[in-house]
Amino acid sequence: MEGLIEELKKLNIKIEENVLLSNYTSYKVGGKARLIVYPSNEKALVETVKLINNANLKFKLLGNGTNLLFSSKDYNNVLIKLSSFNKIEVKGNKIYAEAGAPLPRLAVLAKNASLTGLEFAAGIPGTLGGAIFQNAGAYKSDMGYVIQSVKVLTPDYRIINFTNKECEFHYRTSFFTTHPGYICLSAIISLKYGSKNAIESVMKDRLDRRLASQPLSYPSAGSVFRNPDNADPAGKLIEDLGLKGLKIGGAEVSTKHANFIINANNAKAEDIHKLILFVKDKVKKEYGIDLKIEQEFVNWEN
Numbered sequence: 001m002e003g004l005i006e007e008l009k010k011l012n013i014k015i016e017e018n019v020l021l022s023n024y025t026s027y028k029v030g031g032k033a034r035l036i037v038y039p040s041n042e043k044a045l046v047e048t049v050k051l052i053n054n055a056n057l058k059f060k061l062l063g064n065g066t067n068l069l070f071s072s073k074d075y076n077n078v079l080i081k082l083s084s085f086n087k088i089e090v091k092g093n094k095i096y097a098e099a100g101a102p103l104p105r106l107a108v109l110a111k112n113a114s115l116t117g118l119e120f121a122a123g124i125p126g127t128l129g130g131a132i133f134q135n136a137g138a139y140k141s142d143m144g145y146v147i148q149s150v151k152v153l154t155p156d157y158r159i160i161n162f163t164n165k166e167c168e169f170h171y172r173t174s175f176f177t178t179h180p181g182y183i184c185l186s187a188i189i190s191l192k193y194g195s196k197n198a199i200e201s202v203m204k205d206r207l208d209r210r211l212a213s214q215p216l217s218y219p220s221a222g223s224v225f226r227n228p229d230n231a232d233p234a235g236k237l238i239e240d241l242g243l244k245g246l247k248i249g250g251a252e253v254s255t256k257h258a259n260f261i262i263n264a265n266n267a268k269a270e271d272i273h274k275l276i277l278f279v280k281d282k283v284k285k286e287y288g289i290d291l292k293i294e295q296e297f298v299n300w301e302n
Contacts, residue, residue, distance in 0.1 A: 001034060001076070004055040011047055014038040021070045024062060024079075026125070028219040029269040030070030031299070036062070036079045042185060045082070046157055049183075052078050060298065061183060063100070063130035067221055069276075071299045072269045082129060085185065090115075094148065095189040099129030103136070106189070111203060116194030117146045122203040123210045124222075129184040133176045134294075135169045139206060144169025148190040155181035172226050172294055215254040218262035224276055225259055225291040234291055235259035237283050248275040273297065 008015050015037050021030030037059075039045035052059045058077040062068075085098035088106065090113045097106055107122040120141040124131065132150060135142050147169070150162045168175040176182055210216065225234035238244070238258035246253045250267030253275065254260040261275055276293060283291050 001055070001057065004051055004057065004078070005035065007051050008037060008048065011044065013044050013048060014040070021065075021075065025065035025068055025070060026219055026221050027065075027069060027267075027269070027272060028263050029072070029267060029272060031072045031074045031269075033075045033079050034077075036081055038081050038083055040084045042153070042159065045080070045153065045183070045185075046159075048080065049153070050157065060180070061129065061133075063127035063133075064102075064125060066124075066126045067130065067134060067294070068296050068298055069221065069272055070269060071273070071297075073299055075299045080183075082127075082185075085129075087186075093191050093193055095191065096186065097128050097189065098186040099127060099132075099184045101128045102126075103128060103131050107203065110189075110191055111196060111199045114193055114196040114199065115191035116199050117141075117191040118189065119199060119202045119206065123207050128187060132167070132184050132187060133174060135172055135174045135177075137172070142169065142171075144174075146189050146191060148188040150187045151185040153183040153185055159185065213257055215256040215260050215262050218254070218264060220254070220260050220262045221295050223259045223294050224261050225280070226294050228289050228291060231287070231289055233259070234283075237287060237289065237291075238279055241282055241286055243279055243282065246275070246279075248278065251275045253279065273300070 015035060017035055019033050019036055021033050022028045037048050039048045059080050062079045062081050082100040085100035087098045088101050088109060089096045090109055093115055103121045103124045103126050107118045110118040120138045124136050126136060131143050135144055147164050150167055152162050153159055227233045235258045243253050244258050245255045249271030250265040251271035252262050252264040254262050261272055280291050283289055
């Protein structure tokens with residue numbers, strides 16, 4: 001790691017060392033990250049990945065940390081943040097945006113350009129890259145409906161374009177979920193023209209519904225479980241088992257929405273982890289339904 005850090009410094013690539021992950025994740029938990037790297041452009045990113053690979057270390061992309069649960073252990077691999085990859089350009093009915101662009105900002109720019117299709121993204125607090133990675137969505141829509149193409153850095157350092165079909169978008173997953181060595185750099189979002197007032201009305205309605213139904217005043221990482229096929233939504237299954245308000249340490253099944261686990265009182269990562277697994281096991285035992293965890297557990301290996 002020390003050799004990698006020296007090489008990154010030689011290239012004037014911004015780094016942070018020994019940082020608390022609780023400051024970089026929406027659950028506000030996690031141990032220390034040994035190194036976070038902030039490449040400023042595609043060339044710097046390619047150099048960064050090459051250096052990491054040459055050092056026989058692993059890396060992970062870190063967006064806004066809104067769908068991750070890090071353990072309390074130190075994270076000794078490398079985190080890469082594409083914060084500088086945040087350019088957005090609207091041309092006609094298409095939006096060109098880089099991977100670090102905030103999703104809510106994209107939704108607002110689309111609305112201002114009278115473009116419909118991104119209303120669902122107004123309340124999703126992630127970056128475009130993270131949203132593509134997990135095919136984020138809400139209100140029966142997701143990124144797969146609006147992405148035209150994605151510019152990608154491959155594991156062998158080529159920069160290529162993926163079509164929508166090649167991204168393999170499915171419910172809360174994509175090609176990138178199963179191939180984490182590929183890095184989303186930017187995307188073209190294809191939308192349709194609509195009424196700005198109507199788009200604004202839909203966005204306000206959905207934001208109001210989020211505020212009314214979700215525990216947004218507490219740290220969380222959004223929905224914990226995917227909704228199962230041919231069954232009630234995960235939140236209803238959990239609520240019907242009487243698990244609302246269940247606590248382990250400082251973690252709690254939200255009394256507002258049972259598919260949210262919140263950091264209610266200085267929870268540790270392990271409190272949240274145990275509670276997620278307890279709820280999953282309880283639903284499996286009572287209903288025979290194996291809920292899929294929507295959030296990603298990082299650094300939990302022994």
